[in-house]
Amino acid sequence: MNIQNNSNNFDCIIIGAGAAGLFAAYSAGTRGKKVLVVDHANKIGKKILMSGGGRCNFTNYYIEHDRYLSKNPHFFKSALAQFTQWNLLDLVTEHGLEHYEKELGQLFCQHKSSDFLDFLKALIQPLDVEIRTSTSVTKIQKNKLFNLTLSVNDKTYSTSSSSLIVATGGLSIPTMGATGFGYEVAKQFGHPLLPTRAGLVPFTWNNKDKERLSALSGTAIPSVISIHNQSFSHQILFTHRGLSGPAVLQISNYWNEGESLDIDFLPEHRLSQWLADQSSQKSLGTVLKLLWPNKFVQIWFDQFDLTMQVAQLSNAQLHELDQMVHHWVFKPGGTEGYRTAEVTLGGVDCDEVSSKTLESKKQANLYFVGEVLDVTGHLGGFNFQWAFSSGFVAGQNC
Incomplete structure (x- = not known):
């Protein structure tokens, strides 16, 4: 895993260095893809670090379809079947991440949330994946390639790739860097949006x-x-x-x-x-x-x-x-609104996204994963599992 090198041509660019984006990078990287992950925040995985009371409830033993909400109630089934909680647990066990079941199948890190972020970094480390933080996407154009204009410290430069994965999350917890940028990308490429509101909120x-x-x-x-x-x-x-x-x-x-x-x-x-x-x-x-x-x-x-x-x-x-x-x-x-909400309900309409690959039906080689989509899980590790499953599937197909 490289941080901030000078190469500007990639097989896949991922916008968002949260759970879904990092796992998409891992998935694409295992296929030999050269991957760039960009995030406007100064650190990766901020919501991972603050989740689960500081111990990161990263999945659940009982991933069931009735624990998810979407206007399209069948959309999320394929991704969850392609990369299950058991697949994730195999990786967790292989890398020696200590964890425990708290209650109701909820799996937490034994010590602290940063252990899970370290686990994700370890997955990415041997792959051709570059991460650029404090980097904003100011423009996206599509000809034969996706051409992105990036901004760092008021300086702009361009980079390009054949595939683009939008893993920007929703609007919840803006102090962690949440924005509606992913929705703007979706609109740019003709995707309908469903009304958003705060979920898992007091x-x-x-x-x-x-x-x-x-x-x-x-x-x-x-x-x-x-x-x-x-x-x-x-x-x-x-x-x-x-x-x-x-x-x-x-x-x-x-x-x-x-x-x-x-x-x-x-x-x-x-x-x-x-x-x-x-x-x-x-x-x-x-x-x-x-x-x-x-x-x-x-x-x-x-x-x-x-x-x-x-x-x-x-x-x-x-x-x-x-x-x-x-x-x-x-x-x-x-x-209490997005200020304390754990998730965002609504978002990119799943009807215009392939359930099997997470690719846009409106624009080839454009993918949406994680919370930016109209898929919301219950409390208890279900949203993280959706992030990992959807990220994995997009990474396998980009």
């Missing part, structure tokens, strides 16, 4: 709930959150700004502005029945604190006299408690 409070519930910041409750026949079970985290945690991030992919969600804070029991099984002489507050943190009980049930005995609860009050706990209707004020 919700913000509406004004009514913020006044009452922001004091619960830092409280995490095992819950089930539901909308549109989709449900996710995991911790929900109350924050100063709204709701976060794994279940919230998952359901955000299915939520549209103005919609309400249904939340069950006690999915393992029916509260009214559970109360009936407790000592009727104990106070309501005492028994509720067996289920939830004190702060949650004090704030969530503030309309009840927590000193009253369980035996004093009327049927109407028991029903009200059940509704408050098992069917809380939450209407978000919105989401």
Whole structure:
């Protein structure tokens, strides 16, 4: 792997040095291709380094099709079959990358995310792959070759290749360098775009709930959150700004502005029945604190006299408690947007891209991979696997 040499003619140029771009470089390089990877950021793999709480959740044992969202629900199947999680794990094992399963098939680096980036660098190292960072693409022209004008420190130069792979990612986390450049390239070559929005993102409070519930910041409750026949079970985290945690991030992919969600804070029991099984002489507050943190009980049930005995609860009050706990209707004020979103929903319409090769149907030798496409995975390593699978396939065909 060479950094910043002076050669300007390549078999393949890849725009974007994230997970998809680096893996596309590896895949093309193994075929003897001379590859250039360019990225406007000053370092490669920035989102890899910050992912998974610093340990990079790089794939999942259970890569299943229902864990992906796309207007074309069959598009991603071919790439995921051509390069599977098991293929990735073979490489990981071969290179001695220590990893572990955290939960639900999620695979993390044993130590730190930079170990995974080092693994990708090791894959690329022996190949004819050059990486140029702090390099912006200012113009793309296509005659017989793709001719790119690159800019470094206000100086421009040209380079060319027979194939171009767009691995620019989406709009999520702009502080990591995310831009809409890949969408501009797609439009340049006549590709339709689907509306984009933030995915795997926390919700913000509406004004009514913020006044009452922001004091619960830092409280995490095992819950089930539901909308549109989709449900996710995991911790929900109350924050100063709204709701976060794994279940919230998952359901955000299915939520549209103005919609309400249904939340069950006690999915393992029916509260009214559970109360009936407790000592009727104990106070309501005492028994509720067996289920939830004190702060949650004090704030969530503030309309009840927590000193009253369980035996004093009327049927109407028991029903009200059940509704408050098992069917809380939450209407978000919105989401935290691309600032904290882990992915971008929407993007390049997959109908105009070959599912088998990732090549554009509108322009020969132009490929789109990773998050720039309208393919979004669930939380838990699914988006990284899509990046690796799509990058691999494009690299095998460019």
